[in-house]
Amino acid sequence: MLKLTNICRSYGAQQVLSGLSLTVNPGQRVAIMGPSGAGKTTLLRIALGLETPEQGTVENRFGKTAAVFQEPRLLPWRTALENVNLVLGDTLKTMEKARQVLAQMGLSEAAGKYPRELSGGMQQRVAIARAMAVEPELLVLDEPFKAMDEALRTSVIACVAKTGAAILLVTHEAWEAEQLNCEIIRI
């Protein structure tokens, strides 16, 4: 379970989050929606432990947590396959599993390519494959589909929807939240 209680966060004089509380239970899917600058990404970063709230508490009892950020955040000097394998232990034994997850994302032929050889959408799919590969209990997604065209977006969302993980999604698109059967929270 992920429990955020009474979270407050500001940047300088600008209050971004003010007393926000949120709970995500195992298997539950929650989408955070709101205008730009409303603090959606800040909320995810706090949930992931990358930022500390000025007030409030964060309790993450999920075992494995994976995240897909707005940027792919792939190692430029490793291939797509090696990037996925990195989170699986970075060993030869885990290479096959990494290959399978890439195949599920339709990226078999891109496995040996470096990120600079892939389009923005393909890089983002590698990042999603990396997150799926760890079989997370909590999957945190920060507008992960925005670099993809509509057809591709639909197929990737369908792929992500199969996971049994709890999902905390930030998006501007209500239909993405619907496709993932998310409960929508507006901030």
Next chain:
Amino acid sequence: MISSRAVKNLLATLFWVAAWYLLAVSMGNPLMLPTPVQVLRRLWQLACTGQFWRITAVSIGRILLGAVSAMVLGALLAVLTTSSPFLDALIAPVMTAVQATPVASITILVLIWLSRDFVPVLICGMMVLPVVWSNVCAGIHAADPQLLEMARVYHLPPLTIARRIYIPTVLPYFRAACTGALGLGWKAGIAAEVLTVPGKSIGRMISESKLYLLTEDLFAWTLAVVLLSLGLQKIILKLLAGRKSHA
């Protein structure tokens, strides 16, 4: 195919060698300034003796020992100082002091404490150490914070973070430091040999050439130092190029 840059370099070199030749001929005194031909002939004569290669090997050995030790120590210190502000505050002024102190002062001071054979090793190391340390520190600071956050979210082990994020980021900085610092260390090491005149050394030969007014020898050994410096830099560049990242 020869590049236009190589042609330009060759023409510039020929121009300066011709200028040297004309100046030496106009002076007409080989004790003051020998011609390039006289220097090359003397270098060839020296190179045909076993003694030349033994002396050269010992000097190269000393300088490489100092340079490689400093490269390893500089990299290790950079890891320590970037992970501890206290150590950074402690070490940074020492590095600044080492960089600012003249080679001659350090050499004479170190000569009081150490064997003359070891002084050039230490002096070379002291020239290389701050350059490698500061460059590796810059490389570590340049690691992409977004990749480090990703590593944190996925709980990557510290060793994996070092191998997969830090080392590929730092490598270009380390490579630049090594190539630059080696030339510096080589020159400082030879200068230290000239000042301390250890048993077998290029520095001793340069010092003796000056003492006995063997100007051709002085020029020939100096030319050997320049050629060896260029050769060593090329070898180091080749060795490090083999470890180039795909970034």
